[in-house]
Amino acid sequence: MNRKSNSEVRDIWNTNAAFWDKRMGEGNDFHRLLVEPNQLEMLDIKKGDSILDIACGNGQFTRKMTQAGAHVTAIDLSDEFIKIARAKPLADKINYQVIDVTDTTDLNKLKGNIFDAVVCTMALFDIENIEPLIGFLPKILKTNGKFVFSLLHPCFNSGEYTLVYERNDTGGTINDNYYVKISNYLKSQTLKGIGMVGQPIAQHYFHRPLSEYFKIFFKSGFYLIDLKEPSFKDIEPKSVYNNVFKNIPPAIICSFKLIK
Ligand SMILES: C[S@@+](CC[C@H](N)C(=O)[O-])C[C@H]1O[C@@H](n2cnc3c(N)ncnc32)[C@H](O)[C@@H]1O
Structure with a gap:
């Protein structure tokens, strides 16, 4: 990756880190309802498991794994996020490190470890x-x-x-309809977006179709063993977002196994 654009990515996350931490806390609804239970089920942590948490942010999921008995090494590109994570509970049990995973010299700092599992929560994009x-x-x-x-x-x-909400009174009743409008799904591209409304600056998203992700994993010896597509179907919808993603999954959780 271009070092200049990567330092821009770091600067953006450093600028947003304190705001994200405040809003994310120990996990927002998205994490608590959709991500966390599925990842914990797939990881099936045993006491003493050694786990690498990639792009750990403020460490909210790192601490869940630590509470479940794992020894976690948690890494992130943003030194601000790592500073925030180190100031939180359980930091003495967690090995936090500033590591840019697009940089092979940085990745080599992890050599010598053999982990039981690797996790990456809402960050590959x-x-x-x-x-x-x-x-x-x-x-x-x-x-x-x-x-x-x-x-x-x-x-x-x-x-x-684009999230779409339409209302009509066809047939003499109020009908609310929710959709997602998609274009250029197959185009891998960099976009700017807002992860959390109100964050200081927009962040980069690196969109890829699923086939591109999977191709990269298959090439390195990973086999897909589990996949979940959770939605907000079981909660009282509070927003257009919740309604759109009642029967459409806003997240996908995958478990790959390394076969050498
Ligand atoms: C959406 S946050 C997710 C944080 C955390 N995993 C969570 O779920 O709360 C994305 C994280 O990816 C990190 N990140 C972005 N590019 C990275 C890179 N090249 N190497 C390591 N971390 C990176 C950011 O600093 C940020 O903390």
């Missing part, structure tokens, strides 16, 4: 080039080790998409 990372993982993940990650669903909640 924030990373411009994931090929160095995925190619490197077989060096530090045990055979049959899992790589569990969540994404904004590339088919419905990523790239060029």
Whole structure:
């Protein structure tokens, strides 16, 4: 990746870190309802498991895994996020490091570790080039080790998409209809967007179709063993977002196994 644009990515996350931390806390609704239970189920953490948390942000999921008994190494490109995470509970049990996973020199700092599992929560689309990372993982993940990650669903909640709400009184009743409008799904591209309304500056998103993600994992020896598409179907909708994503999944959670 271009070093200049990567330092821009770092600057953006450093600028947004305090705001994100305040809003995210120990997990917002999206994480609590959709991401966390599925990732924890897929990881099936045993006491003493050694886990690498990639792009840990403020460490909210890192702490969940630590509470479940894992020894976690948690890395992020943003030194601001790592500073925030280190000031939170359980920091003495967690190995936090500033590491840019697009940089092979940085990745090599992880050499010598053998992890039972690797996790990446809602962040692969924030990373411009994931090929160095995925190619490197077989060096530090045990055979049959899992790589569990969540994404904004590339088919419905990523790239060029618009949420649509329509109301009509056809047939003499009020009908509310919710859709997602998608264009250019197959085009891998960099877009700017807002992860949390009110954040100081827009961030980059690196949209890729699912086939592109999977191609990169398959090439490095990863086999898909589980996939979930959770939605807000079981909650009382509070927003257009919740309504759109009642029967359309806003996230996808995958578990890949490394076969060497
Ligand atoms: C949406 S946040 C997710 C944070 C955390 N995993 C969570 O779910 O709360 C995305 C994170 O990706 C990190 N990130 C972006 N590019 C990165 C890179 N090249 N290497 C490591 N981390 C990166 C950002 O600094 C940010 O903390």
